[in-house]
Amino acid sequence: MDSKQKDFTISLVLIAVALWALIGGIGIYLKAARPPYSITRLSISPGLLPIILGALLLVLSSVLFIKSAREIGLKNGFLAIVGWGKGAVKNSDIRSMVIGMLIMAVYGFLLIGKLPYWATALIYLVAIMVYLRASKFWKIVVISCAVVGAIILLFQVGFNVSLP
Amino acid sequence: MAFTYLGQAVATVFAPLNILVLMLSVGSGLVMGMLPGLSATMAIALLTGLTYNFPTQTALIALLGIYVGSISGGCQSAILLNIPGTPASAATALDGHPMARRGEGGFAISLATTASMFGTLLSVIFVLTLTPFLTKLALKFASWEFFLLSIFGIMICGALTAQGNALKGWIAGILGLLVSVIGLDTVDTFARFSFGSVNMMSGIQLIPVMIGLFGFPEIVRSFKKEENPELVPLSKFDIRKNFRTILKHWVAVIRSAFIGVGVGIIPGVGEDTGGWLSYWASKSTSKDPESFGTGNELGVISAETGNNACIGGAIIPVLSLAVPGSAPAAVLLAAFLMHGYRPGPLLMTESPSFVYNVSVYLFASSFMMWLLAMIIARGTVRILRIEKKILMPVVFLLCVVGSYLINYNFFDVKVMFVFGLIGLALSATNFPAAPFLLGVILGPMADSNLRRGLRLSDGSFLPMFKRPISVFFLIIILGMILAQTGVLKKLKRGKK
Numbered sequence: 001m002d003s004k005q006k007d008f009t010i011s012l013v014l015i016a017v018a019l020w021a022l023i024g025g026i027g028i029y030l031k032a033a034r035p036p037y038s039i040t041r042l043s044i045s046p047g048l049l050p051i052i053l054g055a056l057l058l059v060l061s062s063v064l065f066i067k068s069a070r071e072i073g074l075k076n077g078f079l080a081i082v083g084w085g086k087g088a089v090k091n092s093d094i095r096s097m098v099i100g101m102l103i104m105a106v107y108g109f110l111l112i113g114k115l116p117y118w119a120t121a122l123i124y125l126v127a128i129m130v131y132l133r134a135s136k137f138w139k140i141v142v143i144s145c146a147v148v149g150a151i152i153l154l155f156q157v158g159f160n161v162s163l164p
Numbered sequence: 165m166a167f168t169y170l171g172q173a174v175a176t177v178f179a180p181l182n183i184l185v186l187m188l189s190v191g192s193g194l195v196m197g198m199l200p201g202l203s204a205t206m207a208i209a210l211l212t213g214l215t216y217n218f219p220t221q222t223a224l225i226a227l228l229g230i231y232v233g234s235i236s237g238g239c240q241s242a243i244l245l246n247i248p249g250t251p252a253s254a255a256t257a258l259d260g261h262p263m264a265r266r267g268e269g270g271f272a273i274s275l276a277t278t279a280s281m282f283g284t285l286l287s288v289i290f291v292l293t294l295t296p297f298l299t300k301l302a303l304k305f306a307s308w309e310f311f312l313l314s315i316f317g318i319m320i321c322g323a324l325t326a327q328g329n330a331l332k333g334w335i336a337g338i339l340g341l342l343v344s345v346i347g348l349d350t351v352d353t354f355a356r357f358s359f360g361s362v363n364m365m366s367g368i369q370l371i372p373v374m375i376g377l378f379g380f381p382e383i384v385r386s387f388k389k390e391e392n393p394e395l396v397p398l399s400k401f402d403i404r405k406n407f408r409t410i411l412k413h414w415v416a417v418i419r420s421a422f423i424g425v426g427v428g429i430i431p432g433v434g435e436d437t438g439g440w441l442s443y444w445a446s447k448s449t450s451k452d453p454e455s456f457g458t459g460n461e462l463g464v465i466s467a468e469t470g471n472n473a474c475i476g477g478a479i480i481p482v483l484s485l486a487v488p489g490s491a492p493a494a495v496l497l498a499a500f501l502m503h504g505y506r507p508g509p510l511l512m513t514e515s516p517s518f519v520y521n522v523s524v525y526l527f528a529s530s531f532m533m534w535l536l537a538m539i540i541a542r543g544t545v546r547i548l549r550i551e552k553k554i555l556m557p558v559v560f561l562l563c564v565v566g567s568y569l570i571n572y573n574f575f576d577v578k579v580m581f582v583f584g585l586i587g588l589a590l591s592a593t594n595f596p597a598a599p600f601l602l603g604v605i606l607g608p609m610a611d612s613n614l615r616r617g618l619r620l621s622d623g624s625f626l627p628m629f630k631r632p633i634s635v636f637f638l639i640i641i642l643g644m645i646l647a648q649t650g651v652l653k654k655l656k657r658g659k660k
Contacts, residue, residue, distance in 0.1 A: 003594060006592070006593045006594070007593070009593075010593040010595075017339070024357055028354065028356055032352070032354055037352060041623055043618045043623035043624075044618050044623060046349040046351065046356055046615075048614070048615065048618075049341070049345055049610070049614065050342070050345050050356065050357075053338050053341050053342050053345070056338055057339070060331060060334060060338065061335060063331060064331055064332070064335070092389060093387075093388040096387045096388060096389065097384050097385070097387045100387040101384055101585075104560055104581070107564075108564060108577050108578065108580075108581050109578060112564065112577060113574050121561055124557070124561070125561065128557045128560075129553065132553040132557070133553075134551055134553035134554045134557075135551070135554065143554060147561065148561075151562075151565065155214070155565065155569075160217065161216070161217060161569055162572070163568075164564065164565070164568045164574065
């Protein structure tokens, strides 16, 4: 995807975010107008800044959209998004990054806090390094044990803080 | 009184624990700065969480030490690998790497390290002299001025960091501002975009956002299949020759320090710009500009003095206005707040010794950086041989620990992850992360001051156009919009 195609795609996402912020801001204004807040004037409402920001974002991302659409054409822009999606599935770098992120997400969202720190950290490190083929398996296990040991020593013993 | 504060700060630095912390933090900074992908911002953000339980002064020493170390450490990989360890050292690679290729790698590193030390030392003079002046000026600021200052900061940062496309910088800034409105608002304690979550109501913590924005994308990018670049061996170096060379180019050192401090003061514009501008100034004033890019020692000296002088420059607005001059300084601001300091116009009244402490700690950090870099250069360059696929998963572990330790809350780990994905999307689509971060930091200042100003004026925007400092900011903001959107150019063409 070239930079104009990227601009086209991201501007669509940004327009959606802008509309969400704008509608959310209006919702805040309407909610704050009711008791117990009873702030009926927009200029002092907590919804003021979100509305301004949403409107500004809408204008700027529309400019970005129009600029990129002018250069690549509307149809080509949408075709590029579909084409990029198909290409991304086949791209080995993107696949590595996505699977790497999934391993990180499993560690950060699911494992952490459920098991002792040393166990979660060790599982994560071994899993991701094995996936990335960072080294031989026994070396990965040794490195992971050393790293987790060093972190526990530094933080739990050295700084006296409890790890997740 | 100033000398008493300076004396106390010197005594604090020389406490055995603090010397040890200084050594460790500067050393860690050098290593983190040297490793491509680990930026100064990330280094400070990680350390901020870890210093939570430190005594305040020790924490300050650690944070400033890692800042100085990481900005300076970037030159080693720039010279030996032709890959800048931090964006700040990008200009150093232009002449540093050709020097290393012709067998002067050691000399180039020693020259860069010494220039870095002088850059930081000279910038400290500006911290000591300009901060009290700016603080006095900031006392004249009221709600409208603070609101416009924060908008100006985000806009200029967006314009200067977006590589010719200010629109993207401004969009990134607005996105950051939108993130800052999440949680209870500071005026009416109304919950905005919180979706009933108690964690969201307390707002988005800065440190996880910073770790995610700057650290996560680098970690994920390291998962690509790339071959390790060739490492040029380190040659011997002579310290006396190194100082003689620096003295020979003293005009360039002073000029680069001035440029670095000036760039540092501009909100959000960081050390990389300082390095590039100083390099460009030396090249354009040189009698032999063609030699730049082929291994000219002046290129290395200028770039490194300029980027390190930015450190002091970026700290000046943090202390006097609570507006960060660069992305690492933004993290530093968050760290100051976490340790109970309130930078801004009242700083000289509430904590008069703080400016002197920061100056002395910066001074000590730059000396320690020089000493460590010279002693351990041979050992540390071996670190550059570590496989990224081993190093980066370990860095993610530290990111998780750093985010968690702020509040001992798993929610912050999730926030770090989510903002990591946002950071990845921003960098993939060429949106700068610095204005986004500045938006998150300055958002509460912009929001509360805008609404306070409007409440005091009974909902009228008119006072904004009646106050001289406000009008000054409005003119600059308008000028920036006209210049960046090409309207000024069109007007000039129309006149011709």
